[in-house]
Amino acid sequence: MSDITARIADPDDLRVLIMLAALLIVGLLAAVAAGSQPFMHRQDAGSGFRWVKRQ
Known part of the structure; x- marks a missing residue:
């Protein structure tokens, strides 16, 4: 089985x-x-992102 996978792709490539x-x-x-x-x-939840200042 490892021969088949070695033919398909190099283990380093995988x-x-x-x-x-x-x-x-x-x-x-x-x-x-x-x-x-x-x-x-x-x-x-309605205030948006924490770092955005409220106006």
């Missing part, structure tokens, strides 16, 4: 691809979390 995929997934999750921050259910 390691790099897996690391890139993991980084993309983490980045996607961070973007979703940042985008959903104003909509979180908490006491000051």
